[in-house]
Amino acid sequence: DQQVKQNSPSLSVQEGRISILNCDYTNSMFDYFLWYKKYPAEGPTFLISISSIKDKNEDGRFTVFLNKSAKHLSLHIVPSQPGDSAVYFCAAPRGDSNYQLIWGAGTKLIIKP
Amino acid sequence: DVKVTQSSRYLVKRTGEKVFLECVQDMDHENMFWYRQDPGLGLRLIYFSYDVKMKEKGDIPEGYSVSREKKERFSLILESASTNQTSMYLCASSSPDRFDYGYTFGSGTRLTVV
Numbered sequence: 003d004q005q006v007k008q009n010s011p012s013l014s015v016q017e018g019r020i021s022i023l024n025c026d027y028t029n030s031m032f033d034y035f036l037w038y039k040k041y042p043a044e045g046p047t048f049l050i051s052i053s054s055i056k057d058k059n060e061d062g063r064f065t066v067f068l069n070k071s072a073k074h075l076s077l078h079i080v081p082s083q084p085g086d087s088a089v090y091f092c093a094a095p096r097g098d099s100n101y102q103l104i105w106g107a108g109t110k111l112i113i114k115p
Numbered sequence: 116d117v118k119v120t121q122s123s124r125y126l127v128k129r130t131g132e133k134v135f136l137e138c139v140q141d142m143d144h145e146n147m148f149w150y151r152q153d154p155g156l157g158l159r160l161i162y163f164s165y166d167v168k169m170k171e172k173g174d175i176p177e178g179y180s181v182s183r184e185k186k187e188r189f190s191l192i193l194e195s196a197s198t199n200q201t202s203m204y205l206c207a208s209s210s211p212d213r214f215d216y217g218y219t220f221g222s223g224t225r226l227t228v229v
Binding site: 047 | 119124146155156157158159160163165205206207209217218220221222223225
């Protein structure tokens with residue numbers, strides 16, 4: 003049972019506009035969420051995270067919003083740049099382990115010039 | 116610059132061969148992981164290790180084994196490679212002391228089994 007879901011396999015956005023990537027989760031016990039970015043032929047790299055005690059975390063052009071009642075989080079990228087084209091994964095620590103992550107399937111973001 | 120290094124970027128192996136994928140980290144991390152990435156399936160955990168000589172099965176361990184004889188090295192072994200093991204393999208490490216559970220990944224090994 004996949005507990006972290008990214009329902010959009012891909013997303014295409016015009017350069018300069020806002021990109022919004024979505025992630026849903028099923029386990030209300032999750033208390034921390036992470037976003038990773040992955041380029042082809044490279045490993046994922048950590049992008050931004052959020053604790054469940056917050057509803058927003060911002061780092062430059064990247065903002066993550068958490069809606070606990072809806073079990074939903076989203077990553078906003080403003081403005082979108084060509085270098086943002088990548089696969090984005092959301093992840094959450096597994097409840098029965100303090101170092102295992104559960105991963106979403108990923109969303110491929112394509113920024114059009 | 117901290118690193119997780121995977122020994123090969125691309126490998127082509129024949130069905131039935133025994134395949135070794137090597138991963139080395141220089142961050143003195145306790146935890147190490149092997150994932151495979153397939154389109155539409157995200158990252159699936161094969162095995163992980165939280166200490167030298169310790170290993171735990173992940174979600175898809177069948178057809179794989181691992182070895183961790185030294186803290187910095189975690190090896191993934193395909194005992195008898197099959198075509199359904201064609202995939203991108205990613206190694207990662209982490210420290211349990213990090214609050215953000217951050218993983219550092221290697222660049223991946225693209226394995227093709229023919």
